[in-house]
Amino acid sequence: MSEPLLEISGLTSGYGDVQVLWGIDIVVNAGEIACLVGSNGAGKTTLMRTISGICETTSGKVIFDGNDITGAPANKVLGAGIAHVPEGRRLFRGLSVRDNLMLGAYMRDDKSGVKEDLERVFDLFPILRERHNQDATTMSGGQQQMCAIARGIMSRPRLLMIDELSLGLAPNLVEDLAESLVEINRQGTTIIVVEQDVMTAFELAEHAFVVETGKIMKSGRTSELSDDPIIREAYLGM
Amino acid sequence: MSGPVIELQSVARRFGGIQAVRDVSLKLEEGEVVGMIGPNGAGKTTLVNCITGVHPATSGKVLFEGRDVTRQRPFEAARSGLCRTFQVVQPFPEMTVLQNVAAGALFGQKISRLSQAYDAAHEHLEFVGIDQFADMPASNLTLANRKRLELAKSLAMKPRVLMLDEVNAGLNSAEINGALDLIKKISDQGISIIVIEHLMKVIMTLSQRILVLHHGELIAQGDPRQVVNDPKVVEAYLGEKFAKRIMGNDHV
Amino acid sequence: MSRYAVILFALWVVVLAATPFFAENYVVRAAIVIAMYSTMALSWNVIGGFAGYPSLATAAFVGLGSYVGAVSQVNGVPMVLAWALATLVVALVSLAIGALLLRLKGHYFAIGSIVLVELFRLIASSWSSVTGGGNGLNVPLLRWEPDDVGLFILMVMLALMILAFAMNVVVKNTRLGFGLQCIRQNEDAADMVGVNTTKYKVAGFMLSTILCGTVGAVYASWVGYIDPSESFQILLTLKVAVMALLGGAGTLLGPVVGAATFVILEEVVWVNFLSWNRAILGVLIVFLIFFLPNGILRTGAFSFLRSDGASGSKRA
Numbered sequence: 001m002s003e004p005l006l007e008i009s010g011l012t013s014g015y016g017d018v019q020v021l022w023g024i025d026i027v028v029n030a031g032e033i034a035c036l037v038g039s040n041g042a043g044k045t046t047l048m049r050t051i052s053g054i055c056e057t058t059s060g061k062v063i064f065d066g067n068d069i070t071g072a073p074a075n076k077v078l079g080a081g082i083a084h085v086p087e088g089r090r091l092f093r094g095l096s097v098r099d100n101l102m103l104g105a106y107m108r109d110d111k112s113g114v115k116e117d118l119e120r121v122f123d124l125f126p127i128l129r130e131r132h133n134q135d136a137t138t139m140s141g142g143q144q145q146m147c148a149i150a151r152g153i154m155s156r157p158r159l160l161m162i163d164e165l166s167l168g169l170a171p172n173l174v175e176d177l178a179e180s181l182v183e184i185n186r187q188g189t190t191i192i193v194v195e196q197d198v199m200t201a202f203e204l205a206e207h208a209f210v211v212e213t214g215k216i217m218k219s220g221r222t223s224e225l226s227d228d229p230i231i232r233e234a235y236l237g238m
Numbered sequence: 239m240s241g242p243v244i245e246l247q248s249v250a251r252r253f254g255g256i257q258a259v260r261d262v263s264l265k266l267e268e269g270e271v272v273g274m275i276g277p278n279g280a281g282k283t284t285l286v287n288c289i290t291g292v293h294p295a296t297s298g299k300v301l302f303e304g305r306d307v308t309r310q311r312p313f314e315a316a317r318s319g320l321c322r323t324f325q326v327v328q329p330f331p332e333m334t335v336l337q338n339v340a341a342g343a344l345f346g347q348k349i350s351r352l353s354q355a356y357d358a359a360h361e362h363l364e365f366v367g368i369d370q371f372a373d374m375p376a377s378n379l380t381l382a383n384r385k386r387l388e389l390a391k392s393l394a395m396k397p398r399v400l401m402l403d404e405v406n407a408g409l410n411s412a413e414i415n416g417a418l419d420l421i422k423k424i425s426d427q428g429i430s431i432i433v434i435e436h437l438m439k440v441i442m443t444l445s446q447r448i449l450v451l452h453h454g455e456l457i458a459q460g461d462p463r464q465v466v467n468d469p470k471v472v473e474a475y476l477g478e479k480f481a482k483r484i485m486g487n488d489h490v
Numbered sequence: 491m492s493r494y495a496v497i498l499f500a501l502w503v504v505v506l507a508a509t510p511f512f513a514e515n516y517v518v519r520a521a522i523v524i525a526m527y528s529t530m531a532l533s534w535n536v537i538g539g540f541a542g543y544p545s546l547a548t549a550a551f552v553g554l555g556s557y558v559g560a561v562s563q564v565n566g567v568p569m570v571l572a573w574a575l576a577t578l579v580v581a582l583v584s585l586a587i588g589a590l591l592l593r594l595k596g597h598y599f600a601i602g603s604i605v606l607v608e609l610f611r612l613i614a615s616s617w618s619s620v621t622g623g624g625n626g627l628n629v630p631l632l633r634w635e636p637d638d639v640g641l642f643i644l645m646v647m648l649a650l651m652i653l654a655f656a657m658n659v660v661v662k663n664t665r666l667g668f669g670l671q672c673i674r675q676n677e678d679a680a681d682m683v684g685v686n687t688t689k690y691k692v693a694g695f696m697l698s699t700i701l702c703g704t705v706g707a708v709y710a711s712w713v714g715y716i717d718p719s720e721s722f723q724i725l726l727t728l729k730v731a732v733m734a735l736l737g738g739a740g741t742l743l744g745p746v747v748g749a750a751t752f753v754i755l756e757e758v759v760w761v762n763f764l765s766w767n768r769a770i771l772g773v774l775i776v777f778l779i780f781f782l783p784n785g786i787l788r789t790g791a792f793s794f795l796r797s798d799g800a801s802g803s804k805r806a
Contacts, residue, residue, distance in 0.1 A: 038410075139279070140278035164408065167407050170475050
């Protein structure tokens with residue numbers, strides 16, 4: 001039976017004077033794939049950033065694997081086992097693909113494990129092996145996305161959070177990426193995705209959280225939510 | 239005006255050892271809306287860069303309204319009405335939303351007075367629906383709104399041809415409907431449009447014709463329904479699952 | 491709003507202009523130096539502040555202005571005409587050189603501009619038939635009472651300072667200034683939005699040198715003697731940039747505040763800690779980098795002065 005891996009209660013945060021999250025309650029179980037959907041500006045990206053420590057938490061609790069990581073700085077969150085693949089990729093300019101990937105493993109000291117994971121990541125995304133010496137930011141958008149996700153995997157996280165999975169990616173690539181994520185999940189990594197293509201999100205994830213105006217409006221199994229007429233109209237455009 | 243508004247004759251572009259675009263010939267007729275799809279790295283953005291002088295073609299010709307503009311500089315393209323948005327949004331980070339759009343009016347449209355440019359900027363911001371953020375620093379906008387800003391900035395340049403490079407990325411399926419209306423309105427103004435997108439809903443709804451780029455070459459072009467059924471296109475770009483989704487229902 | 495800036499500037503000019511009437515000679519001299527540096531810092535602001543191209547060529551054109559002014563006067567040209575000639579020559583030379591120099595960006599541009607200072611110095615010291623070479627050049631002195639000379643030069647320098655300020659105001663409120671700021675923030679995006687970046691940068695560069703040439707010519711007339719190492723000082727060129735940055739590059743009053751602060755500080759330090767003078771300059775630069783990276787006028791206390799209205803951190 002699945003244990004809760006990430007438990008968030010009453011989380012609030014924002015930017016300066018502007019509050020964006022107004023009390024988020026989420027539970028993600030170990031081994032799950034969950035998705036966050038919602039309108040533009042609803043707070044999905046802010047939520048991810050608050051969890052990973054980029055945005056400051058104003059109140060609430062974030063419990064990961066039994067440990068309270070509320071308000072922990074970004075490096076501690078990564079150290080606890082949460083990797084955040086940000087919106088817009090944010091690869092390191094001037095560094096090769098390989099260097100970007102190795103930076104993902106910066107906090108690890110198990111050299112053989114890191115090597116193993118590098119191979120694993122090259123197997124998942126062969127184009128990265130091909131271009132491993134190329135400046136990561138000179139690749140096309142989709143290839144950069146692959147590199148960013150791979151970088152996240154390199155920290156061998158227990159929880160991988162991906163913000164905007166399919167942004168700028170060709171449909172067949174999204175399909176491949178989704179398959180890769182299923183494989184990564186099968187190997188033991190819990191995944192949370194923010195995804196605007198709700199159809200793809202619902203196919204990939206078991207559990208969905210609908211974020212609107214900084215709160216969780218609805219949550220449930222994706223198989224059930226995709227039949228919900230309100231969801232269908234608002235997010236699936238049907 | 240007779241003849242295509244844009245014509246590419248055997249355009250090719252290489253970067254060192256990499257042939258990003260090879261032998262592409264195409265025409266854009268006035269008032270058309272053409273969709274361009276293709277895998278990442280296929281050369282779509284490079285092609286736009288060739289047309290706008292950012293990375294001039296290493297061989298072949300680019301004709302704009304019959305004139306050879308292959309060697310033009312980016313600012314010349316911008317002023318003559320060849321405008322484009324950017325896949326990776328490039329605002330002026332320290333300026334407000336209004337100022338960013340005013341830049342388009344000042345330099346693309348060649349308005350000389352700042353106050354006039356600001357008025358024009360407000361109009362365009364209203365048109366794309368973000369006028370309420372006019373005085374906000376551009377860097378504080380969400381991704382989707384930054385794309386709106388790009389659009390407003392390009393419109394402020396009074397384009398004759400508008401190349402939209404993934405301007406809808408970041409919107410969910412329902413929000414895209416609003417974006418589609420916007421683009422249709424722009425087309426109604428007589429502006430010829432090339433839409434580069436991965437969102438097939440946008441492509442299928444808007445395009446009168448689709449161009450498919452792969453490894454720098456045009457592997458298919460023509461009627462949308464035909465193109466998405468083309469096995470080459472399915473293999474190179476759409477994937478089986480997605481192809482079924484498009485043909486299966488209209489709610490892509 | 492810019493209005494505050496203009497009013498404060500006008501007040502400052504009045505204060506400086508009044509020094510001969512209420513203060514000792516060395517204060518008047520300091521006022522002249524402040525006016526000089528303010529002019530140069532305000533000029534620098536156009537290319538360094540607005541356009542973001544950190545020019546270190548100031549000394550090259552001040553020196554060029556000194557030499558053209560001095561050589562003209564030696565050859566019988568009346569003083570004010572010599573100043574005008576110096577200004578014209580500097581404008582033409584900077585136009586020609588700018589077209590080449592501004593192909594460089596960022597650090598390369600800074601280095602290229604500093605090379606200019608050395609280059610001009612070498613020309614001045616080698617072309618002895620015209621410039622007197624290493625022996626320097628004596629300029630016909632103004633044969634008035636010293637107090638009158640001081641007053642006159644102060645008024646001239648203040649006039650130049652006012653012109654430099656006016657230039658900043660005009661540039662900032664027109665298309666040229668907007669274009670330069672676009673270039674600073676994202677040169678590629680500026681290009682693609684329709685800015686002829688080369689033309690704008692060269693124009694900005696030219697504007698940043700013209701009044702420096704005049705300052706050089708006036709200085710030569712005031713001091714009566716110039717030589718290559720005095721006229722083309724790298725230290726001068728660095729100080730001017732530091733002053734503008736200290737006050738706040740890209741603002742209207744920043745260069746003025748920076749120049750005044752720097753000169754006054756230097757006077758105080760020079761008088762009291764002569765042997766520590768250079769060290770204090772170094773410490774000041776380090777302080778600047780750590781605590782005031784955007785200059786004095788960009789700290790919160792002075793936000794009422796700024797006309798760039800972008801306020802609030804609302805996320806939408």
